[in-house]
Amino acid sequence: MIRLALRQFRAPAWTAVAGLVALAAVLLATRPQLTAAAAAAHRACGDDTNCPALVTFVHSNSPLSTAIGLVVLVVPALVGAFWGAPLVAREFEAGTHKLVWTQSVSRTRWLAVKLAVAGTAAVVLTGLVSVLVTWWAEPLDEAAAAVYATFDQRDVVPMAYALFAFTAGMTLGLVTRRTLPAMAMALGGLLAVRIVVTQWVRPLIAAPEQTTFALDPDHTGYGSGGNILLGIPKAALQPPPPDLPDAWIRSTAIVDGAGRPLTDDVLHAACPGLDQGGGGGPAGPVPADVAQRMHDCVAKIGETYHQAVSYQPGDRYWMFQWWELGVFAALSVLLCAYAFRRLHRHGG
Amino acid sequence: MTHPTLMPQTEILRTEALAKRYRRRWALHDCTLSVPEGAVVGLVGPNGAGKSTLLQLIVGLLTPTSGSVRVLGGVPDEVMRSGRVGFVAQDAPTYAGLTVAEHLGLGAGLNPHRWDAAAAAERIDRLGLPLKQRAGALSGGQRAQLALTIALAKRPDLLVLDEPVASLDPLARRAFLDETAAAATATGTAVVLSTHLVADLAHICTHVVVLAGGRVRLASAIADICSSPADLDRIVLAELAAAHTEGGPA
Numbered sequence: 054m055i056r057l058a059l060r061q062f063r064a065p066a067w068t069a070v071a072g073l074v075a076l077a078a079v080l081l082a083t084r085p086q087l088t089a090a091a092a093a094a095h096r097a098c099g100d101d102t103n104c105p106a107l108v109t110f111v112h113s114n115s116p117l118s119t120a121i122g123l124v125v126l127v128v129p130a131l132v133g134a135f136w137g138a139p140l141v142a143r144e145f146e147a148g149t150h151k152l153v154w155t156q157s158v159s160r161t162r163w164l165a166v167k168l169a170v171a172g173t174a175a176v177v178l179t180g181l182v183s184v185l186v187t188w189w190a191e192p193l194d195e196a197a198a199a200v201y202a203t204f205d206q207r208d209v210v211p212m213a214y215a216l217f218a219f220t221a222g223m224t225l226g227l228v229t230r231r232t233l234p235a236m237a238m239a240l241g242g243l244l245a246v247r248i249v250v251t252q253w254v255r256p257l258i259a260a261p262e263q264t265t266f267a268l269d270p271d272h273t274g275y276g277s278g279g280n281i282l283l284g285i286p287k288a289a290l291q292p293p294p295p296d297l298p299d300a301w302i303r304s305t306a307i308v309d310g311a312g313r314p315l316t317d318d319v320l321h322a323a324c325p326g327l328d329q330g331g332g333g334g335p336a337g338p339v340p341a342d343v344a345q346r347m348h349d350c351v352a353k354i355g356e357t358y359h360q361a362v363s364y365q366p367g368d369r370y371w372m373f374q375w376w377e378l379g380v381f382a383a384l385s386v387l388l389c390a391y392a393f394r395r396l397h398r399h400g401g
Numbered sequence: 402m403t404h405p406t407l408m409p410q411t412e413i414l415r416t417e418a419l420a421k422r423y424r425r426r427w428a429l430h431d432c433t434l435s436v437p438e439g440a441v442v443g444l445v446g447p448n449g450a451g452k453s454t455l456l457q458l459i460v461g462l463l464t465p466t467s468g469s470v471r472v473l474g475g476v477p478d479e480v481m482r483s484g485r486v487g488f489v490a491q492d493a494p495t496y497a498g499l500t501v502a503e504h505l506g507l508g509a510g511l512n513p514h515r516w517d518a519a520a521a522a523e524r525i526d527r528l529g530l531p532l533k534q535r536a537g538a539l540s541g542g543q544r545a546q547l548a549l550t551i552a553l554a555k556r557p558d559l560l561v562l563d564e565p566v567a568s569l570d571p572l573a574r575r576a577f578l579d580e581t582a583a584a585a586t587a588t589g590t591a592v593v594l595s596t597h598l599v600a601d602l603a604h605i606c607t608h609v610v611v612l613a614g615g616r617v618r619l620a621s622a623i624a625d626i627c628s629s630p631a632d633l634d635r636i637v638l639a640e641l642a643a644a645h646t647e648g649g650p651a
Contacts, residue, residue, distance in 0.1 A: 057507050060499065148494030152548070155460050155481055155488040156511035157555075 054158050058170040065136055065171075069178050076124060076182065080189040087114060091192030102298060107196045118193050125179075125186050125206040129214035132175045133243055137222020138235035140167055141392075145230035160396055168389065172219055179215035183208060200370045201301035205247070208374050213381035218243045220388040227392050250380060258376045261303045261363045266295055268307070268355035270348045275327055288328070290320065290351065292360045299367025307354075308361045315358050324350035411438040412471075413559055413591045414459060419468035421454050428454040430615045432468070436593060436608070441585055443606035444595040445637055450612040452595035453491060456563045459593065460488045473558055484515035487552030487590075491563045493545040497537030501530050501547060508551040521554035528580075542573030549577065553584050560585065562594035566601065578605050599637045603630035611637055613644030 090110055098104030141164070144150040154160045187207045194203060204210065222239035229235050272293040277286050290307055307315040321327060327350065339347075365373070414436035421429040429451040436442055444452050457463040458470055461477030472480045480486055495504060505525065509516045525532065528546050536544060545565050552560060562581065566574040582605040585592045596602065602609050602623070609626075611619040618640040619626075627633045 054510055056510050060503060061496070064498070147497070148490060148492060149496055151457075151462060151488070151490035152494050152496075152551070153507075153511060154462060155486070155490075156508070157482055157484040157513070157515065158511045159478075159482060 054163060054166045055170065057153075058166045061167075062170055062174065066174060069174070073178065073181060076121075077185055080121070080185050083117065084189050087189070087192050090114070091196060094196060102198060103296070111193060111197045114193055118190060121186055121189065122203060122206040125182055125211050128179050128182050129211060129218045130240055130243055132179065132215045133218025133222040133239040134236040136171050136175055137219035138226045138239050139232045140171055140223045140226060142226030142230055142232040142235045145226075146232060161393060164393065164396055168220075168223065172216065175215045175219040176212050180209075180212045183211040198298035198367075200299045200367050201365070201373075204301075204370070204373065205251075208371075210374055210377045210381075213378040213385075214243065214247065216385045217246065217381040217388075220385040220392075221246075224388045224392045227395060246381075246384065250377065254380060255373060255377065256303065258373060259365065259369060261365050264295075264297070264362050264364070266292070266360040266362065268292055268351050268358065268360060270351040270355065273347075273351045275347060275350075287317075290315065290354065295360065295362045295364070297362065297364055297366070299370070301365040301367075303363040303365065305360055305362050307358050309358050312361070315354065320354065323353050412436065413438045413440070413473060414593065415471045416455075416458075417469045417471075419455070419458060419470060420466050421451075421458060421463060422466040427615050429458070432617050434610065434617065434620055436591060439585075439589050439591055440608050441582070441592040441606045442594070442608040442610060443602035444593060444610045444612060445597070445599060445602055446595075446612035446618075447597075447641065451615040452612055453563050454615075455612065456488075456561050456593065456595055460486060460561050484512045484555045485558045487555050487557035487560045489545070489548045489552050489560075489562045489565050491565075492568060493541075493548035493565060495536040495539075495544050495547055498535060500533050500535050501525060501539075502532040504536060504547055504551060505532075505554075508554055512555050515555045517554050517556050520556075521550055524550045524553065540573070541568045542570070542577065545569060545573070545577055546580070549580065549584075556588065557590055560590050560592045560594075562592065564595050564597070567597065574601070575604075581605065599634045600630065602637070603633050609633065609637065611640045613641055614647075616644075618644050 090113075094104075094106040094110040097106040101107075141150075144153070150160075153163055183206075190203070190207070194200065194207070200207075205214070218239060221242045222235060225238045225242070226232065226235035229238070268290070269292065274291045275288060276291055277288045292305070292307070295302060295305065309315070324346075326346070412435050414434070416432050416434045419429060419432040419434075420427065428449075432451075432455060444455065446452050454463065458465055459472060459477060461481050470477055473483075473485055475483075477486075496507075499507065505518070505521050508521065509518055525547075528543075528550075530539070530543055530547060530550075536547060539547065549562075549565070552562075560581070565581075566577050569577060578601060581592060581594070584590065585605075592605075594601075594606075606623060608622050609619065610617060619636070623633060627636055
């Protein structure tokens, strides 16, 4: 049985090896340049973590790091669609389940061996991709000081995503008995569960920490950010991002000592003429008098108000990694349990 | 209609009020049969008569909605695990990407306690199937022979064949049936095979079961009901015509 499973998995395994070798070649070829550029930026900046040379280093390598990060995100989806979904569905489509299920080996053992062979390969492949990319991106991650920004592309969680996608694809293939619908549903399922876990489950793992920052009159502006698809919020004071390296910022607000948020009425009473800057035109240098008015306004507001920040500190990164690994592994176990139960009771 | 049992000597297969429903449609209804040791049973009926359903219930690929199946004295799942039943499904499915030799390895691996490697190799050699040829590149007849080889190499006490010759040309069909008959005669293996063609029944079968509309219309030893292939043809067609006239249960 193991030999059959290995033999059936030979072509996908070779495809994966070829892809892995290609990725490794790109990473090995570009890493020395990355290391040298990081070293130069660190030499120029010394201990200053907000130094422009470091920011430039991160930004100039952004297209490549984004593309390589995308590979880590896509591998679990491909594993689910191309390894998980056809694992059982293709047997139904070809009728070969009738050949193997009528031999001396039970169908439970048949599925267990197939799952063990292809599932192990899925986890090992994704693990290797993640290890390679995590190693490659180390200089960039260190300079960016934003571990949560690449949380789902580094370390152990990609393996958990791959395991989940694989078992979801297999189970959907068992239920639908057709490869293409199972592939599509596996991709959709992975995306949906990833969003649910990131948005609603991960924040439940640990209560965020709270801290406050005084409003900085020199770097606080006024306006609104957003996009036309999701809507542009009302204009408000815009303090600079909190200086919390590697933190996962959950929320920021400008509040007074009692925790009451800054209202438009209070803001406009303290800073008359705040909306008279025009706006909507091309960006350009702020006139000195406007900058001074803004400075005075923020300084006045800052006498009563401060910035309150809710965040997950960087030292919780590994706790979140292991939790997320556990959540997706548990979901995978549930999917497998359902698949075995269905196979045993209904023959698929 | 003849009583739907086959006058058991030592029973190798018995179904009692066996029924199978797919959602709202009954594919098989109230099927009671008994197959004696060494019999070669031909299951005949039109498309949708319930032939494949009955055979898949016998080999445990389907579970009954009601009634029971006893194969070689046990329930299908257990008996299949013992390797005492060989099965060739409709269209003889094989792994297109695996070679003939790999299929034999597959059979040996999946039946470690009942695999006659020498007999399988001898049969493949005699049939002239190239060991290194992928199953996907074999003709329909060769693929059916490969599937039959895997089934026979288990030295089964019961061989179940689901329309194994439906897609074969007349020569390949005759060769397959001759091989099956020879194997059954040589080892005393009982055979249950389904077919559309009454001529196939007359060629190798000792017993006939006519299924129509999910019900058994006739079950008998061929020698008890006719003396020539033409008689058998007439009797079977008469049963099928009667079933058609009655409409049969949906």
